[in-house]
Amino acid sequence: MPKRTMIEAIREAMDVMMERDDKVVVFGQDVGFFGGVFRCTEGLQRKYGAARCFDTPISESGIVGVAVGMGAYGLRPVVEIQFADYVYPAYDQIVSEAARLRFRSAGDYTAPMVIRMPCGGGIFGAQTHSQSPEAVFTHVAGLQTIIPSNPYDAKGLLISAIENDDPVIFLEPKRLYNGPFNGHYDQPVVPWSKHALSETPEGYYSIPIGKAAIRRQGSAVTVLAYGTMVYVAEAAVSETGIDAEVIDLRSLVPLDIDTITASVAKTGRCVIVHEATRLSGFGTQLAAEVQERCFYHLEAPILRVTGWDTPYPHAHEWDYFPGPERVGRALLQVMEA
Template sequence: MTMIQALRSAMDVMLERDPDVVIFGQDVGYFGGVFRCTDGLQAKYGKQRVFDAPISEGGIVGVAVGMGAYGLRPVAEIQFADYFYPASDQIVSEAARLRYRSAGDFTAPLTIRMPCGGGIYGGQTHSQSPEALFTHVCGLRTVMPSNPYDAKGLLIAAIECDDPVIFLEPKRLYNGPFDGHHDRPSTPWSAHPLGLVPQGHYSLPLDQAAVFRPGADITVLTYGTMVWVAEAAARETGIDAEIIDLRCIWPLDLDTIIASVKKTGRCVVLHEATRTSGFGAELVALVQEHCFYHLEVPVERVSGWDTPYPHAQEWDYFPGPARVAAALQRAMEK
C-alpha cells in the first residue's frame, strides 16, 4: 500500500469495527479528501458517519471535543497542518485539558489528522511542520509516521486511544516510497516495492520509537520524511549510522534514544521544521542530560531554515541527503 491507502485502510477498519467512530472535515465525504485519504468511505458507511464540515477549523475541533466527551471517537481532518491555528484554543484549552479539568469524568478520545510538511510547492500556508507546538502542550499525543505500515498501525492506535492525538502525515510520503534522493520534483520515486501492510486490524504503541536502521558509528534521531533522507545520507557516505525513527514525537521513547546514543557516542538530530525552537532542540537537550559522559563530540543539528516558508526555494529549504551527509561526516571527523 501507499501511505494514503494505509491510512484509508485504518479508518475503514475502525469504522467497521466500532460504531462510535465518525470521520469529518473539509471535503472528506463525497470528494474523499483533498489527498483522497477518505475516498469511498462515505459511500460505504453513509453520511452520518463520514461527512463534510464547513471551513471552520475551530468548529471542527470544537465539535470533535464535544463528540468525544459524549462517547464517540471522532477522527477530524484539518486539510493542511497550517490551518490548525484557528482551532488552537479548542486543541490546547479544551481537548488537551478535558480529562484533568473534569478529574477524569470526561475524556477527549479524538484524533486530529493533519497533512504536514512541504513537497507540493504549497508555499507558506500549505507546507509547515508545526509538530513542536503540539509537544509543548500537556495532554496531547503527537504522532508522525514515516511509512505505510506504521501509518496504519499508529492511526488505529490513535483512534482507540482515550487521549487526544495529533496525527501528522508527511505529504511527501503520501503516494509512494521515498528513498531520500527525491531532491527535486523532476527526480522519480524509487522503484522498490510499496509498504507491506496487513488488511485487517493491528495497532502499534503510541510511545515507542523504532530502530529504522541499526548501526554502530553514530545515532540519527528523526521522524517522518527525514527518516528516508537520513537513510540515503548514511548509504551514500558509508557511515554505519543507526537511525531512530521516533514515530511518536510525544510521549517520547527516551529509553531507545539513550541506549542508541550511549552505544554510538555520536548523535545527529534531523527534522524538516524551522531550526530555532524546533523539536530538535528538545532532543539535543535530552541527549545532553542523559548521555553527556558518553558523547565523543557535540550533537549536530540539521533542519529547515529560520525563515518564513520559502515557495520558490522549497527544495533547498528541505534538509537533503547532502546536508545530512555533511553533518554525519563532521561528527565522525571530530
C-alpha cells in the same frame, strides 16, 4: 501482504475502525462526498453513510470544537484538517479544551479524538500548505503527537490513536502519501524513498504509541529522525558509508527515550534531523534529552540538521529541506570531532 501507499493505509485504518466501532466518526472539509483533498477518506461516506463520514464548513475551530464535544459524549471522532497550516484557528480548542478536558474534570470526561493533518513540503504548496508545526503540539501537556514514515506504521499507529482515550495529533508527511517521491513531478523517483511504499497487512493491527523503530543498526553515530527525514537520513548514511544507527521516532509525545539513550550510549555521537525550522524545533528538545542523559557518553557535540529559520521559501523549497548532502556533512563533522 499487499503493498500500499500511505494514503491507502490511512484510509484502511479508518475503515477498519469504523467497521469495528460505530462510535468512530470521520469529518472535516471535503472528506465526505469528495473523499478528501488527498483522497484519504475516499469511499468512507458511501460505505458508512453521511452520518458517520461528513463534510463540514470551512471552520477549523468549529471542527475541533465539535470533536471535543463528541468525545466527551462518548464518540470517537477522527477529524481532518485539510493542511496542517490551517490548524491555527483551532489551536485554542486543542489546547484549552481537548488537551485539558481529562484534567479539568478530574477524569470524569476525556476527549478520545484524533486530529489528522498533512504536514511538510514537497508539493510546491508555498507557505500556507507546507509547514511542519509538530513542536507547537509537543509543548502542550495532554496531547500525544505522532508522525509516521511509512504505510505500515501509519495504519497501525492511526488505529492505536483512534483507540486512545486522549487527544492525538496525527501528522502525515505529504511527500510520503503516494509512495516513492521525486524532486519535482518531471524528475525521477529518489531511490532512498522506496520504502514509502510498504507491505501492510489487511484488517486490524495496532502499533503501540511511544515506541521508536531502529531502521538501521550501527555503532558510530545515532541519527534521530521522523517522517520524511528518516529516508533522508538513510540516504546520507548510505552515501557517506558511516556506520550509523538510524532511529525513526514515530511518536514525539510520548517519546521513546529508552531506545534513544541506549543508542547514544553505544555510539557516543548524535545527529538530529527534522524538516521544521531550527529555532525551537523539536530537535531542540531531543538535544536536551540526550545531553541530560548521555553527557558522559558523548564524544562530540550533538548536531541538528533542519529547515531554515525563515517563512517557508516557495521558490527555494528543495534547498530548504535537509537533504542527504547536508545530513552527510553533519555525520562527517561529528565523526571528526
